[in-house]
Every structure is written in C-alpha cells, then in structure tokens.
Amino acid sequence: MAEPNQTGSLQVRNVSKLFGTFKAVNDISLDIRKGEFLTLLGPSGSGKTTLLMMIAGFLDISEGDIALDEASIANVPAEKRNFGMVFQGYALFPHMTVRDNIGYALSVRKRPAAEITARVDEMLELVQLQEFADRKPAQLSGGQQQRVALARALCFAPPVLLLDEPLGALDKKLRVEVQEQLKDIHRRVGTTFIYVTHDQEEALSMSDRIVIMRDGAIEQVGTPKELYERPINQFTAGFLGKSNFIQHNGKTFALRPEKIDLRASASHPDARLSGTVRSVTYFGSMQRVIVDASDGTEIEVDIDVWRNSETLREGDAVDLLWTDDAAVELQMG
Amino acid sequence: MPALTRHIHPGWLIIAPLLVLVMALYLGPILNILWLSVTDPEPGFGNYAKLGESDALIRIVWTTVRICIITTLFSVTLGYSIAYAMVHCHQRQKNYMLTLLLVSFWISILVRTFSWLMLLGRKGLVNVTLEDIGLIAEPIAFMRNELGVLIGMIHYMIPYAVLPLLVSMQSLDMRVMDASRNLGASGSQTFWRIYLPLTTPGIVASTLLVFILSLGFYVTPAVLGGGKVLMVAEYISVQLLVTLKWGTAAMLAAIMLMGVLAMLWVMSRFMKLSTVFGGAAR
Numbered sequence: 001m002a003e004p005n006q007t008g009s010l011q012v013r014n015v016s017k018l019f020g021t022f023k024a025v026n027d028i029s030l031d032i033r034k035g036e037f038l039t040l041l042g043p044s045g046s047g048k049t050t051l052l053m054m055i056a057g058f059l060d061i062s063e064g065d066i067a068l069d070e071a072s073i074a075n076v077p078a079e080k081r082n083f084g085m086v087f088q089g090y091a092l093f094p095h096m097t098v099r100d101n102i103g104y105a106l107s108v109r110k111r112p113a114a115e116i117t118a119r120v121d122e123m124l125e126l127v128q129l130q131e132f133a134d135r136k137p138a139q140l141s142g143g144q145q146q147r148v149a150l151a152r153a154l155c156f157a158p159p160v161l162l163l164d165e166p167l168g169a170l171d172k173k174l175r176v177e178v179q180e181q182l183k184d185i186h187r188r189v190g191t192t193f194i195y196v197t198h199d200q201e202e203a204l205s206m207s208d209r210i211v212i213m214r215d216g217a218i219e220q221v222g223t224p225k226e227l228y229e230r231p232i233n234q235f236t237a238g239f240l241g242k243s244n245f246i247q248h249n250g251k252t253f254a255l256r257p258e259k260i261d262l263r264a265s266a267s268h269p270d271a272r273l274s275g276t277v278r279s280v281t282y283f284g285s286m287q288r289v290i291v292d293a294s295d296g297t298e299i300e301v302d303i304d305v306w307r308n309s310e311t312l313r314e315g316d317a318v319d320l321l322w323t324d325d326a327a328v329e330l331q332m333g
Numbered sequence: 334m335p336a337l338t339r340h341i342h343p344g345w346l347i348i349a350p351l352l353v354l355v356m357a358l359y360l361g362p363i364l365n366i367l368w369l370s371v372t373d374p375e376p377g378f379g380n381y382a383k384l385g386e387s388d389a390l391i392r393i394v395w396t397t398v399r400i401c402i403i404t405t406l407f408s409v410t411l412g413y414s415i416a417y418a419m420v421h422c423h424q425r426q427k428n429y430m431l432t433l434l435l436v437s438f439w440i441s442i443l444v445r446t447f448s449w450l451m452l453l454g455r456k457g458l459v460n461v462t463l464e465d466i467g468l469i470a471e472p473i474a475f476m477r478n479e480l481g482v483l484i485g486m487i488h489y490m491i492p493y494a495v496l497p498l499l500v501s502m503q504s505l506d507m508r509v510m511d512a513s514r515n516l517g518a519s520g521s522q523t524f525w526r527i528y529l530p531l532t533t534p535g536i537v538a539s540t541l542l543v544f545i546l547s548l549g550f551y552v553t554p555a556v557l558g559g560g561k562v563l564m565v566a567e568y569i570s571v572q573l574l575v576t577l578k579w580g581t582a583a584m585l586a587a588i589m590l591m592g593v594l595a596m597l598w599v600m601s602r603f604m605k606l607s608t609v610f611g612g613a614a615r
C-alpha cells in the first residue's frame with residue numbers, strides 16, 4: 001500500500017551511551033535489514049529505550065556510530081531523520097483531531113491539502129479508524145489511540161519505524177489482537193520495524209529477528225526459532241520461554257519443559273533421571289508437572305494432556321526421558 | 334444523613350462552615366455596595382446615568398481599560414518568556430529564578446513604585462547618566478505620565494502573570510514535543526502548533542488574573558502618573574474620602590465587578606474555567 005522504500009537498512013556500530021559514568025548501552029553492534037521486523041527484548045532497565053532514542057536522534061551517541069544505508073546519521077537532528085516513532089504512552093497531540101494528528105507530518109512538510117487528505121484517508125483505512133477521524137484522542141480507547149499513533153508515524157512513509165512498548169498499556173486480550181494487526185500492517189507497508197518490548201511472547205510471535213539485551217549489552221541475536229531452540233546461555237534460555245538447567249559432566253544444558261517425557265517409574269532402562277511428582281497443574285492444553293529429581297534438582301515438565309490420558313498424582317514415582325538433541329549445551333553466564 | 338449525602342457530595346459538608354463564612358464576609362459588603370449604588374444620594378439609577386453624561390467619567394473608565402489592556406498584553410508576553418525559561422532550564426537555575434520571583438512578591442508595592450521614580454525620574458539615575466555622557470540635552474519624561482504608569486504596572490504584574498503559566502507549562506507532557514520533532518516539525522513549528530495551543534489555558538488564566546488585578550490598581554498610577562493619569566480605583570477613593578459621593582463610588586465599583594464577571598462568563602463559553610484555574614481537563 002505505501003510506496004515501496006528503497007532505503008531502510010540500519011547499521012549500529014559499537015554504540016555506547018554514558019549517563020555520567022553509568023553505561024546504559026554498552027558497545028552494541030547490529031545490522032538491521034531493510035523491511036525486517038526486529039525486536040529488542042530485555043528486562044526493564046536493559047537499555048532498550050536508550051538505544052531506540054539514539055536511533056531516533058533524541059539522545060546523543062556517546063561512542064560509536066549509527067548509519068542509515070551505510071551513511072552516518074549520528075549528526076542528523078531528530079526532525080531530519082525521517083524515522084517514524086510510536087512512543088511509550090503514544091504522545092498524541094491532545095488538542096488535535098485524529099485526522100490532524102495523522103496528517104501532522106505532511107502538514108509540517110507543507111504538502112498540498114488535497115494530498116494530505118488523501119494520504120490520511122489511506123492511513124485511516126489501514127488502521128481501521130475511518131469513523132473516528134474527527135474525534136480527539138481523549139475520546140478514544142487505548143487500542144484506538146495506539147492505532148492513531150501508528151498511523152501518524154507511518155503517514156509520511158518513513159524508511160524505519162521505531163516502536164517503544166506500544167502495547168504496554170493494553171490489556172492482555174486486546175494485546176494479542178493488536179499484535180496480529182501490527183504484524184499485518186508491517187507486511188503491507190514493508191517498512192523496517194524496530195520494536196521494543198519486555199514481553200517474550202510478543203517478541204516470539206511477531207519478530208523476524210530478536211535481539212536479547214541485558215545490562216546495556218546484546219546477549220544473543222537470532223530468529224525466534226533459533227533463540228528458542230539454541231539459546232547460548234542461561235539468561236537467554238530463561239528469558240525466552242521456560243527452561244530446565246541440567247548439570248552433566250561439568251557442563252550445563254538447557255532443556256525445555258515440553259521436550260521431556262514422563263513415564264511410570266522403573267519401566268525404562270534409558271531413563272535420564274528419576275524422581276517423584278511434587279505437583280500437577282492443569283492449563284487446559286497442557287499439564288505442568290513439577291518433579292523432585294533424585295539428584296536434588298527440580299524439573300519442570302509440560303505434558304500434552306490430549307496424548308497422555310493416564311493421570312499423574314502428587315507423590316507418584318516417575319522416570320524422565322529425553323532425546324540427545326533436546327538438551328542444548330550452554331556457555332557459562 | 335445518608336439521604337442527604339446521596340444528593341450532596343460529602344466534600345461539601347466539610348467545607349460548608351468556610352463557605353458560609355466567606356459568603357457572609359464577601360457577599361455582605363458586595364451587596365451593600367450594589368445597594369448603595371442605587372440608593373445614594375437618592376433611589377434610582379441616577380448614578381449609572383452619570384456614566385453616559387459625564388465626559389470625565391467616561392474618560393476615566395476608558396483610561397483604565399486602555400492601561401489594563403496594555404499592561405496585560407506586556408505582562409503576559411514577558412511572563413510567558415520568563416515561565417518558559419524557568420521550566421526549561423536546569424534545576425539549579427530554576428531554583429534561583431523561583432527565589433527571585435518569590436522575592437518580588439514580598440517587596441512592598443510602595444517600595445517598588447518609588448524605586449522607579451529614583452531610576453527613571455527627571456533627576457533619576459538613567460536621565461542623569463544620559464545627560465552626563467551628553468546623549469540627551471533634556472531629561473526624558475519616563476515618569477508622571479501614562480508611560481510611567483505602564484512601566485510600574487507591568488513590572489508589578491509580571492510575577493503574577495508568570496505563576497499560572499508556570500503551572501500550565503510544568504504539567505505539559507514533553508514527549509508530545511519529541512513526537513512533533515520526530516514527525517519532522519522544526520522548533521518554531523512545534524512551538525506554534527503544539528506548545529502554544531497546549532499552554533493556552535495558562536495564558537487565559539494569566540490574562541484574567543493580570544487584567545482583573547490591574548483594574549483595581551491604585552498606588553502605582555497615583556505615584557507614577559503624577560496626578561495626570563486618573564484610573565478608576567483612584568477616582569473611587571477620591572469620591573469616598575474627598576467629595577463624599579458614596580453613590581458614585583459604589584456605582585463605579587459595581588461596574589468594575591460586573592465587568593469582571595462578564596469577562597469570566599465570556600471566557601467560560603470558550604473553555605471550562607476549571608481547566609484555566611488548574612483543574613483537570615475532563
């Protein structure tokens with residue numbers, strides 16, 4: 001729908017940000033491809049917003065460089081970078097109608113009124129807000145405000161769209177719905193999306209690639225599947241999905257709860273561990289079983305309820321089985 | 334009791350004693366003045382009719398309104414810049430500026446008025462200096478005219494203009510300005526399209542406050558106007574203390590009161606007054 005952008009790849013080169021002596025972002029390098037949906041995922045305080053603000057141009061870069069299509073933009077002021085941005089809390093203009101909010105970027109660029117009207121209509125349709133064009137932001141629900149913010153940021157067809165926890169203020173059910181819409185809009189406009197969140201489910205379901213951040217540095221970069229299947233350390237394995245950590249021959253392995261088989265005790269010679277069931281929690285699609293293993297550790301197992309009809313009870317003796325490729329060897333840290 | 338609170342917010346019961354006291358102490362005298370204006374010296378609207386007949390009265394009212402408008406214009410404009418600087422500078426400088434602002438509230442209006450005479454009078458610092466270095470032959474008439482009154486009044490009013498603007502600017506969400514810049518707006522576009530509209534309630538509050546306070550100005554016009562600039566407040570005092578025409582004085586007071594109420598009413602048609610005075614927008 002938007003005119004395809006020739007630009008939109010972003011190069012982050014050894015970027016750091018110092019607040020006084022505190023390093024909020026620490027030597028980050030990242031190649032962001034044109035048109036990709038890239039998520040910065042990390043706990044609160046890991047430097048996601050700071051990195052995004054440096055990309056947007058609201059914060060100076062202390063060390064390193066940021067380039068758009070290989071041309072440095074470190075010294076380009078925020079208003080000249082032409083990056084769209086959806087702010088945390090949206091930051092809509094409260095005194096303007098939805099239409100004027102969305103058309104603002106074109107209006108400050110002094111485009112002809114007819115062009116603005118046409119483009120705003122197009123954006124209103126994209127975010128399904130046609131009948132709300134003349135309302136003020138305060139008269140909209142949180143989800144609608146979020147869509148106005150998105151339309152406003154996309155209206156001038158920016159090469160890159162930056163989103164800082166855009167769904168943070170929405171309730172759970174609405175969030176899943178908006179995730180779908182956001183993903184759909186990304187497909188249709190082809191803009192590079194850089195998306196900040198601390199919600200791992202959001203990151204897994206939406207991203208082409210995820211950057212996991214901790215304490216201002218990158219822990220691991222990869223597709224959702226790569227990160228989920230091949231975490232390189234305990235932090236990534238624990239932050240993205242759930243994981244058991246198994247010590248074996250002085251090495252640590254990550255083992256996802258759904259990759260373990262539970263059998264009644266003593267029936268299997270190739271059991272890796274044995275233990276007793278401490279608790280069973282029913283989640284509808286699956287059951288979460290916590291097992292006190294004989295080596296003193298606690299193991300979480302997710303069982304498909306549908307295929308395992310035999311009922312487990314607290315105190316049952318069980319064997320734990322898994323295949324070699326289920327356990328992923330981790331680096332230290 | 335529960336039946337009562339169902340219709341009346343319990344908050345009202347708490348402030349009720351104060352409300353009664355304020356009514357008695359404020360409304361009483363005001364009603365008395367309205368009463369005087371239609372009964373003294375004789376019953377009827379004779380006092381109000383004078384407004385249409387007496388050129389002197391019309392001139393006084395017009396002078397007052399003109400001076401108040403100019404004072405308000407300058408005070409609010411200058412106050413806006415000062416408030417802007419205060420809100421957007423560093424914390425330390427902000428504290429200095431806030432202290433200076435408060436100090437100016439504590440200095441008596443008499444002191445502030447007379448110091449202008451020392452500074453800008455015929456034998457004041459400025460004129461003497463300019464004469465000494467030969468820039469002028471005759472002293473410039475800053476004082477004892479309308480210019481003097483305006484200088485004194487604007488100077489006195491600026492801190493009052495600053496306060497509502499300060500409140501309004503401090504409550505702004507600055508991310509909205511970031512959003513404007515991010516969308517490609519220059520600094521001046523952001524100011525005219527976003528910052529100024531969002532601080533309009535502060536401007537209205539500041540304008541109302543300064544204009545209404547200016548209407549009642551007495552000391553400054555009397556001292557700096559040198560008897561040539563007669564404003565309503567001074568005229569009322571003359572009627573009360575010298576010529577003893579209490580009816581005329583009461584009439585002018587009533588006119589001022591109604592003027593102020595009319596202004597508030599007009600404003601209230603454009604925006605909710607509670608937002609102007611710092612209440613929530615919705």
Ligand SMILES: Nc1ncnc2c1ncn2[C@@H]1O[C@H](COP(=O)(O)OP(=O)(O)O)[C@@H](O)[C@H]1O
Nearest residue numbers: 019022024042043044045046047048049050051
């Ligand atoms: N303006 C600032 N001054 C000092 N420290 C800051 C500033 N902004 C952020 N920080 C610090 O930098 C770290 C990263 O913050 P932020 O980027 O907001 O994290 P995130 O968005 O991942 O939650 C935090 O420890 C935060 O306290």
Ligand SMILES: [Mg+2]
Nearest residue numbers: 048049050164
């Ligand atoms: Mg953040």
